[in-house]
Structure formats: structure tokens, C-alpha cells
Amino acid sequence: MRRITLWLLSTVAVLVLLFSYKTSTMGPGGESSAVATGSDGSAGNSWTGTDAGSTGSGPVSGSSSGDGTATGSVAQTRWGPVQVQITVSGGRITDVRAVRVPDGNRRDQEINDYAxxxxxxxxxxxxxxxxxxxxxxxxxxxxxxxxxxxxIDAAHLK
Structure with a gap:
């Protein structure tokens, strides 16, 4: 009888500890970072550059082989926002830069420095x-x- 009681109390203690463990799902204080928005209030993508056969900037229809940069929309993840910007030259992606990544705590920074x-x-x-x-x-x-x-969609690449 004594063993059963000891085993039961140990099991309950372990379960209480397990369920009370809190993981970091947001930045400090539990708030999430602000979202970059366009002029209409929506988070969107943008293309700045020239397209083959035209000059200027702005979205174009069809396939683009121009040069410029395109910023992707903000992807809201459970750890925080992620946003990417690409540089296009000759219709190819020549550079990719992470504009925003989750950085609410040191572990987020370690993961992103690696990934x-x-x-x-x-x-x-x-x-x-x-x-x-x-x-x-x-x-x-x-x-x-x-x-x-x-x-990639904003730059009209395939």
C-alpha cells in the first residue's frame, strides 16, 4: 500500500511539473512585433525595378526579366514575423535577404543565425x-x- 501511494504521488508531481512548463511562444512580454503594411493597410509584397522593354517601377503583368528588388509579404508565424527581399538581375534571383525574422529571445536569434x-x-x-x-x-x-x-510573385518570376 505504501509503494502505491508513493508511486501515485510521484506520478502526480511529475504531471503537474510537465503541464506547468511554459515555452516561449512570443517575444518578451508576450506581444508580437508590428506588421509592415501597405498604404491600404494590408501586408503585401512590392517590386521596385525595371522590366525588360520598359522603364520605371511598379508591378507588371507577364514574365519579368528585369532588374530590381522585390519584398515579400510578412509571413506571420507563431514565433514572430518573417519577411524576405530578393534581388533580381537578368530574370534570376541574385540575392536573398531576410528583412524580418523572429527575434524575441536569445533562442530565436540562435536558431535564425543558423537557419x-x-x-x-x-x-x-x-x-x-x-x-x-x-x-x-x-x-x-x-x-x-x-x-x-x-x-518571387511580385517580381513576376516563374
Missing amino acids: VPILRQEALAAQSAQIDTVSGATVTSDGYRESLQSA
């Missing part, structure tokens, strides 16, 4: 948003892919 360069290289190699997820940075990888695809 973002890998995601950048994957995007440059693939020339698309069809890139592998970085192990340990699944949420950031998903947000990165979403914003990258938005930037």
Missing part, C-alpha cells in the same frame, strides 16, 4: 521557393518560404 544563411543558399540554388526545411527551424523555414514565394 537563415542555409535558407538563403537553398533559395539561390533552387531559384524558387521550393526549398528544404532547416531542421530545428521548421516554423521560420515555413515563413521564409511563404514570404519568398510572395517576393
Whole structure:
């Protein structure tokens, strides 16, 4: 009888500790970062550059082989916002830069310091948003892919 009581109390104590453990899902204080919005209040993407056969800036229809930059929309993830900007030259992605990544705590920064360069290289190699997820940075990888695809769409690349 004494063993059963001791085992039951130990099990209850472990379960209480397990369920009371809080993980960091937001930045300090539990707030999320502000979202970049367009003039109409919506978070969107943008293209700045020239398109083949035209000059100026702004979105164009059809396929683009121009030079410029495209900023993807802000992908809201459970750890914070992710936003990517691409540089296009000759119809190819020549650079990818993470404009925003989750940075609410030191662990977020460690993960992104590791994952973002890998995601950048994957995007440059693939020339698309069809890139592998970085192990340990699944949420950031998903947000990165979403914003990258938005930037590619804004630049009218295939």
C-alpha cells in the first residue's frame, strides 16, 4: 500500500511539473512585433525595378526579366514575423535577404543565425521557393518560404 501511494504521488508531481512548463511562444512580454503594411493597410509584397522593354517601377503583368528588388509579404508565424527581399538581375534571383525574422529571445536569434544563411543558399540554388526545411527551424523555414514565394510573385518570376 505504501509503494502505491508513493508511486501515485510521484506520478502526480511529475504531471503537474510537465503541464506547468511554459515555452516561449512570443517575444518578451508576450506581444508580437508590428506588421509592415501597405498604404491600404494590408501586408503585401512590392517590386521596385525595371522590366525588360520598359522603364520605371511598379508591378507588371507577364514574365519579368528585369532588374530590381522585390519584398515579400510578412509571413506571420507563431514565433514572430518573417519577411524576405530578393534581388533580381537578368530574370534570376541574385540575392536573398531576410528583412524580418523572429527575434524575441536569445533562442530565436540562435536558431535564425543558423537557419537563415542555409535558407538563403537553398533559395539561390533552387531559384524558387521550393526549398528544404532547416531542421530545428521548421516554423521560420515555413515563413521564409511563404514570404519568398510572395517576393518571387511580385517580381513576376516563374
